[in-house]
Amino acid sequence: MIRLENIFWSAGEFSLRDVSFSVPEAKYAVMMGKTGSGKTSIVELICGLRWPDRGRIWIGDDEVQYLPPARRGLGYVPQDGALFPTMTVREQIGFALRLRKRPEKEKESVVGELAEQLGVDHLLDRKPAGLSGGEKQRIALGRALAAHPKVLLLDEPLSALDEDTRDDVADLLKSIQREHNLTALHITHSGTEAERLADVKFRLEDGQVNEVRDGE
């Protein structure tokens, strides 16, 4: 579960005012909003990359607004994947396990399984340069999943992809969320993506988040 309670945050002219919403356990939520409406800021607040001026953030049973990003137990996939430029795909996916000092054997097996599931096992020794947008997003997803997060945050994961790849990655996101029983928050400006993926829909407008019921 992800829950935001009365979050206030501002940077310069822009502000989020009294934002409250909740994504139920193991549901796929999509938050829609125009460019510049503050969607990414909400993801960054949940990640711990920005701190709210006021309010509370819950991930599962833990109140996390004062925890550093490393201790929030979430997986984050930014818009362009943001792969580590000097690491091979194998190193990227195994990064979280390396930080946790897991045995080499366990690391190899987790990386192998995820790479196969995401269809990037043939790229394990490649570096990010020269990979396609779809491949980068799959690898970024694998990197986030390796740490066994409770929550997955996806910041416009499909917006930089061409139409065919977008469909493939969208199907993959939904199946991964179901298979790993994850609570997911997907940020997008596209209503079509929301229709296709969402169990729960939100709209961010004028610094406020409202749930969108079916038919609205």
Add this chain to the structure above:
Amino acid sequence: MRFWRRISVFWTLLGIITAAYVVFIILLLQATAAYSSPEHMLKALDSREIRHSVNLSLLTCSLTSLLCLLVAVPIGYLLARSRFWGKNLVESILDIPIVLPPMVIGLCLLIFFQTALGNWIEESTQRFTYTVYGVVLAQFVIGAAFAIRTMRGTFDHLSSRPEEVAMTLGCSRGWAVCLVTLPAAWRGMLAAMSVAWARSLGEFGPILVFAGAARMKTEVLPTTVWLEMSVGNLEEAVAVSLLMVFFAMAVLVTVRWLGERI
């Protein structure tokens, strides 16, 4: 006819300007080289004083470039990634060594070490004025300013997103920088070191004022050129100048080659 149509006036003009500038530099070097001869070069290299000056120059420049990198990486990162009150002022202060005449930097160093704080530093650590340590410090003050600019530009061009993702995966900010950002910034680090090295090799004014021009003690290559010229040994001065050109070219070509290989 088709060939002439494909030639754009714009690119031709740029080509002419570039060629004129490159030819001008080559002519300068060629005229200097023509003034000397292999015999003069060998004679210069045979001199104990000049060999000492070559060794001291290579040693101090290498040490200085390492020190500059140690300072430039954290400062460059701070300037590129954070906003704080007085940032413009800090940036302007960091640029002072670039805009001040080098001789004035030497004078400032000399005066600083006459103050109570300067005296205390010299008494509790190491004497800098008129010593080899002073040569390194004088080179460092100017080299670091250029290295900081290079590192700031490098971090400006590297997205902070991968670092932030690393933080969500379990890293502290410091670890994320070490594991993700610094490996991605190695080309910039190499460039910062080579800029600092090249600046240090050519540094003369602050070294003359702050560390002196004592033969076989604080004499680096630019000092040798000046000392030889001041006693009328123009041939030796030219030979040493050509040595400096050779060293500078060797380092810059090696760094560029390394940059392309790694």
